[in-house]
Amino acid sequence: MKSLKEKILKEGVAIGTEIVKVDHFLNHRLDVKFLEEVGAEFKKRFKDDEINKILTVEASGIAVASLTAPYFDYAPVVFAKKAAPNTMTEGFYVAEAKSFTKGTVSLLRVSERFLKEGDKVLIIDDFLAHGQASLALADLVEQAGGKVVGVGAVIEKGFQGGSERLRAKGYRVESLAVIDNIEEGRIIFK
């Protein structure tokens, strides 16, 4: 997605060799008009697929998923939670997601009421890095007996191997911008 790459180059900041900071439009401040274009692009990539649910994880995935849903006939969005809230009194599916950047392991949870057998799920996230969050989300879908139609990431850090891990498990991956490398503060796309 050309406009996304231009935006990353214009507004993104490379930190060290592994981190791209895009908090001007994606992770802290949200450019909603632009994220609608991102949603339209996901629709273009998955236009022939039957999708009845969009799954993401709090927090940064929520805006992207919410602004993508209108293009998929307002498919319900479900966001996995990283902590068990006091209102989550019933059963839930749970999967582990390791964060390499933070050095922590999160437990992602979705209520059993919101993922069902036969669901055709598009997984959406802001970043695809090592792929741990997406693998955990796919695990939740499959625990429920649903099918992962694909994984859509706004930005993929290609050098961290997430898409290879997902494809090795048979999942289709569509990343709207793939960063190949970060060299001396420069972001280099594939």
Next chain:
Amino acid sequence: MKSLKEKILKEGVAIGTEIVKVDHFLNHRLDVKFLEEVGAEFKKRFKDDEINKILTVEASGIAVASLTAPYFDYAPVVFAKKAAPNTMTEGFYVAEAKSFTKGTVSLLRVSERFLKEGDKVLIIDDFLAHGQASLALADLVEQAGGKVVGVGAVIEKGFQGGSERLRAKGYRVESLAVIDNIEEGRIIFK
């Protein structure tokens, strides 16, 4: 907002005397089409106000704020963070928000780059309970030298005093549904 009250009665679950669980459309599963109506209603309430920024807090506020922004000429949405991320390397405003339900204190942070002197800010959140999150968000706006135009909450738990606390400080509050009481599993609106 009539359709919202109907939705709360139909899909909401009262737990004890203090908690209303609306995770079917607002807090875990998101009904995006309905949240667009919520956004339109906020515009109706604040139609004569000059607003150049929408501020919320992760996680559940993000969807509501993102789907409200289009009605305010795509004003940028900023969501306060509850943890300091490793990419937040520069200065930020910080304010304390106590959670009565969880018994914890969060530090809400917004980068100094995203709140400015002269900003006219609409604070949006999913719930208004004791008002601690909204008061902290208002504090962040004022630290930056901005003005809080108002606080818009989807659901207010009127019996927890948040709107009184906010109004006592001079803030305008618009709640789209005000719950007066929860009695024996029944949700009673004002």
